[in-house]
Amino acid sequence: EIVMTQSPATLSVSPGERATLSCRASQSVSSNLAWYQQKPGQAPRLLIYGASTRATGIPARFSGSGSGTEFTLTISSLQSEDFAVYYCQQSNNWPLTFGQGTKVEIK
């Protein structure tokens, strides 16, 4: 099973600032990496797939990069609606696995 490790656990950022979230895989997942956003009481929302492709309707301030074992989600200028928990998920191997999440909170 591929273990996904996200860092940091919590990220405190001021609105308008840039946020950089990391996800590391225990072995290569090629570019088969997705990012989801989850707000309290809501289902996750797909942001990025294929490591860097934005899902339909996702604003351009969200970008993903990386391949192999190291991945990054960048939110270029945080808006109030972006404060949430973010999960990465690999789909290179079964079983599908998620990271433990990064909470982006208001500084």
Add this chain to the structure above:
Amino acid sequence: QITLKESGPTLVKPTQTLTLTCTFSGFSLSTSRVGVGWIRQPPGKALEWLAFIYWNEDRRYSPSLKSRLTITKDTSKNQVVLTMANMDPVDTATYYCAHRLLGGGQNFDYWGQGTLVTVSS
């Protein structure tokens, strides 16, 4: 427009079998490459993938839960059913079903609202 909705009991007793139904619209599970997965999330914790079924009946399970899980589909009813045997309090979680993103690997682009299942005697 794709929608999914989970239904089932909100409370089950330890050792009982949980049966959850995902009723969907906007796509067909008889169409090539389409798939539906189940994911759960214990309160305050991370997401955990459970099971997946493809249009062609191919099924995948979490190895740690495989002996307890069964996923099936009813194409005529637009439903996917997940059963989990021998429920335990640690299985208390919100259970989601989700649609596989076409052309994007095994990722999920549409999710149900989730259903909270509590395991307690």
